[in-house]
Amino acid sequence: MSRLFTPLTLRGTTFRNRVWVAPMCQYSSRDGHPTDWHLVHLGGLARGGAGLVIAEATAVSPEGRISPADAGIWTDEQAQDYRRITAFIADQGAVPGIQLGHAGRKASTRIPWEGSGSVDPADGGWATVAPSALAWGDYATPRELTAAEIAGVVADFAAAARRAVGAGFRVVEVHAAHGYLLHQFLSPVSNVRTDAYGGDLAGRSRVLVEVVEAVRAAVPDDVPLFVRFSASDWVDGGLTVEEVTAVAADLVGRGVDLFDVSSGGNHPNQQIPVGPGYQVPLARALREGTGAPVAAVGLITEPAQAEQVLVDGAADAVLLARVLLREPSWPQRAAAALRSETYWAPQYERGRTR
Numbered sequence: 001m002s003r004l005f006t007p008l009t010l011r012g013t014t015f016r017n018r019v020w021v022a023p024m025c026q027y028s029s030r031d032g033h034p035t036d037w038h039l040v041h042l043g044g045l046a047r048g049g050a051g052l053v054i055a056e057a058t059a060v061s062p063e064g065r066i067s068p069a070d071a072g073i074w075t076d077e078q079a080q081d082y083r084r085i086t087a088f089i090a091d092q093g094a095v096p097g098i099q100l101g102h103a104g105r106k107a108s109t110r111i112p113w114e115g116s117g118s119v120d121p122a123d124g125g126w127a128t129v130a131p132s133a134l135a136w137g138d139y140a141t142p143r144e145l146t147a148a149e150i151a152g153v154v155a156d157f158a159a160a161a162r163r164a165v166g167a168g169f170r171v172v173e174v175h176a177a178h179g180y181l182l183h184q185f186l187s188p189v190s191n192v193r194t195d196a197y198g199g200d201l202a203g204r205s206r207v208l209v210e211v212v213e214a215v216r217a218a219v220p221d222d223v224p225l226f227v228r229f230s231a232s233d234w235v236d237g238g239l240t241v242e243e244v245t246a247v248a249a250d251l252v253g254r255g256v257d258l259f260d261v262s263s264g265g266n267h268p269n270q271q272i273p274v275g276p277g278y279q280v281p282l283a284r285a286l287r288e289g290t291g292a293p294v295a296a297v298g299l300i301t302e303p304a305q306a307e308q309v310l311v312d313g314a315a316d317a318v319l320l321a322r323v324l325l326r327e328p329s330w331p332q333r334a335a336a337a338l339r340s341e342t343y344w345a346p347q348y349e350r351g352r353t354r
Contacts, residue, residue, distance in 0.1 A: 002335075004307045015317070016051045019318060021321075032073070033078050047092045060102055064156070064181070066180075068124045086167055087168060102157075102182070105142040153207070153211075164219075177228045178266075208247065209251070226295075230244075230266065231263050231282035238270075246289075262279060263282055306334065307334075
């Protein structure tokens, strides 16, 4: 059997295959609530045959949203609105997952098709917070979080995780990548604090460790916990794969089950060597350095390419994004190409054979 279509079990959850949907922001929520767009978007990806469908970066607090149109799960009412979505995903044979995040200094921004930059509070935006009062590019300068406020962020992640499980999500991912708050703490280019949450790697990773411990304690033992890392800042003086591997190794002992390995997003001068599978070596480094399962991302677009990533031992699963927006049924095409079981919905099965 194809490696890509071999089931994988983590804790009490079995994924029917290793073709997974990466979280992709849709900028289509209303006051943090999911809409019909999310039902159709995420439901369609589940119907297309993916093993895991991870909902977009979902804010743990109002000020943690990337934009005013971003998803959130800081209220019970928001969580309730996700229940029909998670139920549909599960009915299609996929596992519903959610990525929990806080945008930090990259919050309160315009949705992409309306331009770029910060949204002024007078126009529905808000003041942003970060580890240090350092702006991202020409975005608004954030306010440095106090130690007490950091404790509040940790509590927000835990509360959001509890709501997520109650809403039917079976995987919880902590977002520590792409220049958002937890990545901002990890990286020396965005964290110049001199207290317990800054300085050396132990200090810069402290809030992530606290978030992971709080989330692990907040969800049932059989719910897998992922962490998404940017394994390199791609800038001199920035976060390195060696540092991220060291942090990941520590988190394995704190209940993390898999690392979702991406890169970049924390410095405007980053130099990313974009190309097919360009982040796969970073995933391999974390897998070899921690002994933990990892998922690879980044311009993985063809079935044979995805299969080879797993055969080579670079990762245990692949996470796809843009290619699934273009072709939601990519897993079905890949299964046919690799001579594995396909996942056609019965409503479509007759049409497939004619």
